[in-house]
Amino acid sequence: MSSNKYELNIEEELEKENPEYYEGLKIILNEFQEHLISKGIIVDSNYSSYAKLLNEIRADRDKVFEIGFNIGDSLQNLSRKFNYDGLSPINFAKGMKYLNATNSKSFVFNEKVSELVRKNNELNRSEIATILLDVYNENDFELPMVKLKFFRFLDPKSNLVFYAYIGPPTPK
Numbered sequence: 001m002s003s004n005k006y007e008l009n010i011e012e013e014l015e016k017e018n019p020e021y022y023e024g025l026k027i028i029l030n031e032f033q034e035h036l037i038s039k040g041i042i043v044d045s046n047y048s049s050y051a052k053l054l055n056e057i058r059a060d061r062d063k064v065f066e067i068g069f070n071i072g073d074s075l076q077n078l079s080r081k082f083n084y085d086g087l088s089p090i091n092f093a094k095g096m097k098y099l100n101a102t103n104s105k106s107f108v109f110n111e112k113v114s115e116l117v118r119k120n121n122e123l124n125r126s127e128i129a130t131i132l133l134d135v136y137n138e139n140d141f142e143l144p145m146v147k148l149k150f151f152r153f154l155d156p157k158s159n160l161v162f163y164a165y166i167g168p169p170t171p172k
Helices: 005-017 019-038 047-059 071-081 089-098 105-118 125-135 144-154
Strands: none
Touching (some): 005 105, 105 144
């Protein structure tokens, strides 16, 4: 399995570049997590609760959750509050040396999603849950940006919008 040097680098650069936004992001993630706990979707904030939930989704891709917290709106409000458009190109470029199969679990995640698309397999919640479990481990779920990827996956308002690089366009 690859390391998460890329993810760690992006986290560090984000925290240095905009500490207020980064702290706000962690607060939103914590609030969403507490919402999941209060709804009984997860038992606690331990990785085992996340893994159990992902395994449930893997077994039943149509599983529905009562989630009233809109993480997308919260993140947009946070971005507006701090006038944050994302990591600066300079700081993003610093981490690019780690964006590969050896040092980036995000890269591996995108490769696995791309593989499904290339094989014309159905891309559904069950498949994404399987990939999340395969790629990310307990330590990764401590990183806010990895946790955000997981929470966006759970958020019913995101309608399974997932940002992944799947390669150049084909003639099809």
